[in-house]
């Protein structure tokens with residue numbers, strides 16, 4: 716049984732990206748899925764001075780340990796002004812100070828969704844460019860536009876998008 720870690724790059728209590736990451740990870744077969752919420756990993760804003768004084772905070776270490784323990788990563792990034800949400804960028808910055816190869820070569824299903832028509836295309840492009848420099852092995856990607864029209868009751872309701880996600884999950888599954 717493979718260990719899958721799923722999380723959203725968001726701290727919204729009703730995060731649409733967490734809903735998508737939860738659904739996508741439920742499609743992985745023979746897997747034990749751990750879903751994390753960034754709200755449970757409170758962190759100070761990264762500062763060089765704070766790092767010099769106190770080191771990397773325990774919550775960044777704890778989160779990174781979950782990555783270490785995982786066989787695969789399912790991530791869905793919220794898009795804020797065309798970029799990562801502040802809460803995700805902060806966690807990423809802290810973890811990169813612990814380990815430059817933050818994602819440790821683990822197979823990754825990389826996703827984004829938004830209420831708008833671009834489905835988080837900008838943050839997805841940013842992560843696609845950047846994550847491999849941190850040893851991410853992005854094996855599949857998926858974007859869901861118009862979340863409120865295409866997702867309900869924990870599932871994608873648009874069959875074309877649902878099939879595209881299932882194909883992405885299959886690619887991910889093969890790499891585990």
Ligand SMILES: Cc1cc2nc3c(=O)[nH]c(=O)nc-3n(C[C@H](O)[C@H](O)[C@H](O)COP(=O)(O)O)c2cc1C
Pocket residue numbers: 723724725726727729730731732733792793794795796797798828829830831833834835
């Ligand atoms: C400050 C701010 C900036 C945003 N910028 C974008 C954006 O650039 N592109 C986009 O598609 N949605 C944008 N949104 C809308 C988010 O996609 C939407 O709030 C979404 O629910 C965030 O994902 P989450 O629910 O997983 O937190 C923005 C929202 C906020 C509050």
